[in-house]
Amino acid sequence: MSNYEDRDKCHFYYKIGACRHGDRCSKKHIRPSISPTLLVPNMYWKPSSDDSQTLQTDFDAFFEDVYMEAARFGELQAMVVCENKNDHLNGNVYLKFALPKDAQAAKDSFNTRWYNERPLYCEYSHVTDFREAVCRKHDMQSCERGDECNFMHVQRPSPRILTDLERAQWRERSSKGK
Numbered sequence: 001m002s003n004y005e006d007r008d009k010c011h012f013y014y015k016i017g018a019c020r021h022g023d024r025c026s027k028k029h030i031r032p033s034i035s036p037t038l039l040v041p042n043m044y045w046k047p048s049s050d051d052s053q054t055l056q057t058d059f060d061a062f063f064e065d066v067y068m069e070a071a072r073f074g075e076l077q078a079m080v081v082c083e084n085k086n087d088h089l090n091g092n093v094y095l096k097f098a099l100p101k102d103a104q105a106a107k108d109s110f111n112t113r114w115y116n117e118r119p120l121y122c123e124y125s126h127v128t129d130f131r132e133a134v135c136r137k138h139d140m141q142s143c144e145r146g147d148e149c150n151f152m153h154v155q156r157p158s159p160r161i162l163t164d165l166e167r168a169q170w171r172e173r174s175s176k177g178k
Helices: 003-008 011-016 052-071 100-110 159-177
Strands: 037-040 076-082 093-097 123-125
Touching (some): 052 076
Antiparallel strands (some): 037 093
């Protein structure tokens, strides 16, 4: 890519798969026509509660529900849920599959469905490595930008839930391979 083309692209969009300016951004956002990663914008709505245990339990149930549904279409390598409050990241769910064809099947199915009384709209995302997209300061609980940060503030499931889901997926794939 030439220096001119690099200068013309939106670096936030290419790092996190979303931009606070959206389609009004003065920089380029080139959406992929196929990708192993799906973005489901604004899918997760964090309930209002002051009880951290209730919030984690609710989130774990959401995470398990979406993970199990997505894994029906192929090997799910990552599921990332943003808890930022800004419009372009609020509740975004990223689903990274091993194969683009699995992402296509999930996209086709999800785009015909509703979740939490709202229609789902999926799009491909070029983000396949979330290390550059995640706010490291948030993970250390020291992000000074708070909920308005332009990098992903990832809400994480309980370790037990994630381990159980990954094992179940592995067992399912292993039994189909025999």
